[in-house]
Amino acid sequence: MVKESFSIRGVEFKNRVLAASGTFGYGDEVKDLVDVNRLGGICTKSLSWKPREGNPPRRIVETPSGMLNSIGLANVGVHHFINEKLPYLRTLDTTIIANIAASSVQEYCDVLSLLEQQEGIHGYEINVSCPNVTEGGLNFGTDCSKTEEITVRLRPLTNKPLIIKLTPNVTHISEFARAVEDAGADAVSVINTLIGMAVDIRTKKPRLSTVTGGLSGPAIKPIALAKVYEVAQSVHIPILGIGGIMTTEDAIEFLLVGATAVQVGTANFIDPTAGVKIAEGLRAHAEQNGLQDVGQLVGALESHVAFSVIQSWL
Amino acid sequence: MMLQRIVPVTFREEIAENVFVLRFECNEIVCSASPGQFVNIRCGDACLPLLRRPFSISRVLGDEVELLFNVVGQGTRMLAGKRVGDSLDVLGPLGLPFNFGADFKTGLIVAGGVGVAPFPFLTSVLRKKGKRIVTFLGARTASQLAPTHLDDIHLATDDGTKGYHGTVVDLLRSYLDQHRVESPRLFGCGPTNMLKALTNVAQEMNIECELSLEGDMACGIGLCQGCPVERTKGERKYALVCVEGPTFNSKDILIP
Numbered sequence: 042m043v044k045e046s047f048s049i050r051g052v053e054f055k056n057r058v059l060a061a062s063g064t065f066g067y068g069d070e071v072k073d074l075v076d077v078n079r080l081g082g083i084c085t086k087s088l089s090w091k092p093r094e095g096n097p098p099r100r101i102v103e104t105p106s107g108m109l110n111s112i113g114l115a116n117v118g119v120h121h122f123i124n125e126k127l128p129y130l131r132t133l134d135t136t137i138i139a140n141i142a143a144s145s146v147q148e149y150c151d152v153l154s155l156l157e158q159q160e161g162i163h164g165y166e167i168n169v170s171c172p173n174v175t176e177g178g179l180n181f182g183t184d185c186s187k188t189e190e191i192t193v194r195l196r197p198l199t200n201k202p203l204i205i206k207l208t209p210n211v212t213h214i215s216e217f218a219r220a221v222e223d224a225g226a227d228a229v230s231v232i233n234t235l236i237g238m239a240v241d242i243r244t245k246k247p248r249l250s251t252v253t254g255g256l257s258g259p260a261i262k263p264i265a266l267a268k269v270y271e272v273a274q275s276v277h278i279p280i281l282g283i284g285g286i287m288t289t290e291d292a293i294e295f296l297l298v299g300a301t302a303v304q305v306g307t308a309n310f311i312d313p314t315a316g317v318k319i320a321e322g323l324r325a326h327a328e329q330n331g332l333q334d335v336g337q338l339v340g341a342l343e344s345h346v347a348f349s350v351i352q353s354w355l
Numbered sequence: 356m357m358l359q360r361i362v363p364v365t366f367r368e369e370i371a372e373n374v375f376v377l378r379f380e381c382n383e384i385v386c387s388a389s390p391g392q393f394v395n396i397r398c399g400d401a402c403l404p405l406l407r408r409p410f411s412i413s414r415v416l417g418d419e420v421e422l423l424f425n426v427v428g429q430g431t432r433m434l435a436g437k438r439v440g441d442s443l444d445v446l447g448p449l450g451l452p453f454n455f456g457a458d459f460k461t462g463l464i465v466a467g468g469v470g471v472a473p474f475p476f477l478t479s480v481l482r483k484k485g486k487r488i489v490t491f492l493g494a495r496t497a498s499q500l501a502p503t504h505l506d507d508i509h510l511a512t513d514d515g516t517k518g519y520h521g522t523v524v525d526l527l528r529s530y531l532d533q534h535r536v537e538s539p540r541l542f543g544c545g546p547t548n549m550l551k552a553l554t555n556v557a558q559e560m561n562i563e564c565e566l567s568l569e570g571d572m573a574c575g576i577g578l579c580q581g582c583p584v585e586r587t588k589g590e591r592k593y594a595l596v597c598v599e600g601p602t603f604n605s606k607d608i609l610i611p
Contacts, residue, residue, distance in 0.1 A: 064579070070578055100582070112581065311574075
């Protein structure tokens with residue numbers, strides 16, 4: 042029997058594959074297609090204090106092996122979430138992480154405090170890295186002191202896992218990871234989308250209504266791996282690796298470079314069962330390789346190059 | 356109830372210029388599908404193209420689902436290249452159907468180009484309900500018309516190579532000027548400009564009108580929030596084409 046579970050701040054995840062925020066709704070959208078209880082956890086669509094309409098169309102553009110999105114944190118708002126979505130999530134036998142997005146430090150605190158009063162939420166993922174909103178979002182995530190401040194302010198408000206989702210759109214992501222670790226974060230999610238753009242050469246216009254958007258999918262996997270690797274050399278807290286994971290093999294790569302667990306995002310759009318398949322694939326891989334614990338893969342990278350040398354390249 | 360199934364291709368043919376018919380076998384989708392709903396298909400098995408492609412269900416016959424589409428890019432080119440016996444990863448049926456049970460006597464179907472796709476299925480259901488059907492089908496040129504499995508067909512071409520010389524909505528207008536239609540309801544699908552013009556006709560003549568829209572969607576099931584269409588009323592600014600459509604009453608949405 043292979044051990045699949047892991048925990049963050051005493052909260053157990055039954056396996057090392059979570060559904061990434063913004064790619065799995067609030068869990069109920071896919072209940073006909075997949076047994077979501079077989080996931081290690083679900084990160085909800087980002088929640089803000091008030092509902093957000095999101096950006097005008099066009100919001101999605103497919104690119105080679107990837108996609109650009111400019112959703113703009115469209116969400117039902119935390120009150121509607123509590124009344125309409127949380128009751129269903131409570132019935133699930135998996136770990137529920139509420140993802141919070143806000144346009145002010147106070148809003149992060151307000152949303153988290155309100156959720157803290159509810160049953161059924163096991164932890165929080167703080168989105169400081171949405172590239173598609175004008176206030177907050179990436180303004181916070183690319184400012185190390187602001188990211189730190191948000192963590193410092195949120196930490197005393199909860200004893201549940203506090204996970205900060207970091208953006209790759211900075212020079213050294215590891216500085217941000219260290220800052221939030223020092224500020225009391227229990228884990229980091231690495232990475233959010235990369236800023237990207239696509240142009241319609243016929244109309245000479247940007248293809249997204251907001252000009253730029255967030256790039257996700259297999260196209261970003263090599264970048265995400267390098268970012269997870271960089272962060273893994275810099276912090277001791279768990280890393281949730283994200284970025285273009287489509288297969289079990291992709292997930293294993295993330296574990297090897299130092300991710301404690303992974304989040305599956307864009308793959309859910311193509312195959313809502315992707316996360317469950319990857320979780321089963323990880324278990325099968327461990328069995329076939331005589332491992333007692335999937336966690337034995339974490340950080341098991343064999344590299345002949347000293348990290349100090351790699352650091353000079355990063 | 357939506358399903359994800361690997362299904363075999365049973366038929367594939369180009370029936371008009373760049374208009375392809377493809378059938379696959381899936382009894383479960385046949386049993387739960389209604390006119391106006393769509394399926395989301397993975398056209399390749401690698402990452403190019405990455406996303407599924409949405410297609411209206413054009414017809415159901417026996418255990419088979421029929422699609423009708425133009426080749427417009429990489430995904431549809433791959434789909435058009437499928438052979439009988441190849442397998443397809445299909446998600447469906449998705450979205451909300453046309454409100455074909457509404458109180459009306461005559462269904463006026465208005466289709467532009469490959470926008471004809473959902474209407475053979477609608478026609479078969481309306482026939483069973485004893486409705487009268489009049490169909491207006493337009494295309495740029497005669498070779499692109501695919502007038503199959505429809506009733507009382509009136510054709511229009513932009514270049515005048517067949518039928519009425521002009522747009523399909525102008526053809527509809529002239530028909531409505533000349534004929535008294537008992538208790539009509541419009542059903543439209545086609546390019547954005549056509550849908551705008553059709554919405555205007557519906558408004559001027561005070562006829563209920565349902566439109567089937569396209570959207571740029573990554574998932575087709577409400578996860579990605581990628582396919583908003585602006586609403587004319589209600590608290591929320593946008594509706595999602597994939598789960599709140601693709602069929603909408605023309606009064607409820609703003610065609611972009």
